[in-house]
Amino acid sequence: MSGKNINLTLKIWRQNGPEDRGSWEIFPAKDISTEASFLEMLDVVNEQLALAGKEPIAFDHDCREGICGMCGCAVNGRPHGPDRETTLCQLHMRRFNDGDTLVIEPYRARAFPVIKDLVVDRSAYDKVIQAGGFISANTGQAQDGNALPVPRHDAEAAMDAAACIGCGACVAACPNASAMLFVSAKVSHLALLPQGRPEAARRALNMTAEMDAQGFGNCTNHKECEVECPKGITIGNIARLNREFIKAALASKE
Numbered sequence: 001m002s003g004k005n006i007n008l009t010l011k012i013w014r015q016n017g018p019e020d021r022g023s024w025e026i027f028p029a030k031d032i033s034t035e036a037s038f039l040e041m042l043d044v045v046n047e048q049l050a051l052a053g054k055e056p057i058a059f060d061h062d063c064r065e066g067i068c069g070m071c072g073c074a075v076n077g078r079p080h081g082p083d084r085e086t087t088l089c090q091l092h093m094r095r096f097n098d099g100d101t102l103v104i105e106p107y108r109a110r111a112f113p114v115i116k117d118l119v120v121d122r123s124a125y126d127k128v129i130q131a132g133g134f135i136s137a138n139t140g141q142a143q144d145g146n147a148l149p150v151p152r153h154d155a156e157a158a159m160d161a162a163a164c165i166g167c168g169a170c171v172a173a174c175p176n177a178s179a180m181l182f183v184s185a186k187v188s189h190l191a192l193l194p195q196g197r198p199e200a201a202r203r204a205l206n207m208t209a210e211m212d213a214q215g216f217g218n219c220t221n222h223k224e225c226e227v228e229c230p231k232g233i234t235i236g237n238i239a240r241l242n243r244e245f246i247k248a249a250l251a252s253k254e
Contacts, residue, residue, distance in 0.1 A: 003035035006098040010045065012057055013105040018113040018121075027057075034094035038081060039064060039071060041093055058117035064089040066230065069165030072172070073118040074105050079169035079228045087167065087230045107172035111179070111215040124214035125166050125182065131210035132203035133186045135195050154192045161189035163231040170225035170233075176217030181225040183211050184241035185233050191244055201248035208245055 008029040015022030027049070032041050039061050046056035062070035066087040073088065075081040081091040096102065104118065112120040150158075164185035171177050187204055190196030196203070219238055226235045 003033050003094070005031045005033055006093065006096065006100075008032060008041075008096065008099075009101040011101060011103045012117070014057070014117050015106070015114045016116060018115070020114075022114070032093050034092070036093045037064070037089055038075070038091040038093065039089050058115075058119045060119050061089060066090045067165065069167035072107060072167045072169060074103075074107065074172060076103050079107065079172040080167070080230050084227075085230055085232050087165075090230075107168050109168075109171045109177035109216070111177065112168060112171065120168070122166070122168050124216070125168070125179070127214060128179065128183060128207055128210045129186065132199070132206040133190070135190060135199060137195065148194045150193060158189045158192040161185045161192070161233065161237055164189075164229075164233050165231060167230060169228045169230060171216065173224040173228035174217065174219075175222055175224070176220060178219045178225070179211050179214075179216040180219035180238050180241065181229065181233055181235065183207050184235075184237035187244055188237040188240045191240065200244060201251055204241065204244040204248045205252065208241070 010027040010029050011024055012027060013022055014025045027045055029041060029045050030048075032044060036044070039059070042057060042059055049056050060070045060072060062068040064071070066089060069087075071088040072080060075088070075091075080086060080088045082095060083091055106112075106114050106118045106120050109120075111124040112122055115121050162185070164182060166182060168182075170181035171179050187200075187207060190203065191200045221235070223235060226233070
């Protein structure tokens with residue numbers, strides 16, 4: 001990689017599992033290229049640790065292209081680091097200065113227990129999706145794309161909501177560890193489309209109930225979730241979720 005090199009001090013949270021108390025450890029990160037991504041920087045540090053016979057730092061990653069939602073930890077108190085609408089794998093070291101100290105820790109939420117170091121268990125999200133983040137449709141020949149016209153505004157809003165990658169940054173940013181932004185994005189992108197309307201009421205009720213059962217907190221409109229979301233999901237979706245939930249709750253009592 002080209003570009004200048006910088007030296008950093010990393011203060012990283014190490015924890016062997018959900019029952020372990022964990023502790024902070026200090027690591028030098030020497031000769032890091034400013035063209036490297038944040039995850040590439042961690043790769044370099046882990047190579048140095050391995051050569052020294054020490055245990056590497058565990059962290060989540062997969063596509064490294066800002067698509068999968070696997071990577072994620074807090075850097076200096078901010079999920080995915082200091083850049084707006086940027087995943088951790090897309091954060092580059094040119095964002096930092098020579099001599100900086102970076103405090104790196106896992107997402108802190110009761111619903112996201114630590115598996116090891118910076119890796120957390122986000123299977124609670126999967127259970128929320130299983131509760132209603134889908135549509136039921138008969139199989140058979142593919143439907144014509146123009147058979148169900150969708151207004152442009154609804155289509156664009158649905159696509160914006162569907163951009164959610166389920167990374168968990170909204171939960172980590174929220175002082176209540178709420179998953180409302182995540183759930184509202186999943187509810188919104190289906191509720192806005194005709195294919196999702198037949199099950200809209202059941203979806204809103206079931207996914208909200210499962211969110212509560214998994215131990216996520218409630219939304220109190222702090223808006224940190226919107227600020228830290230790497231895909232720019234807005235809290236307007238939370239308003240839509242609330243409307244869908246209230247309508248469904250009232251209809252279920254009739």
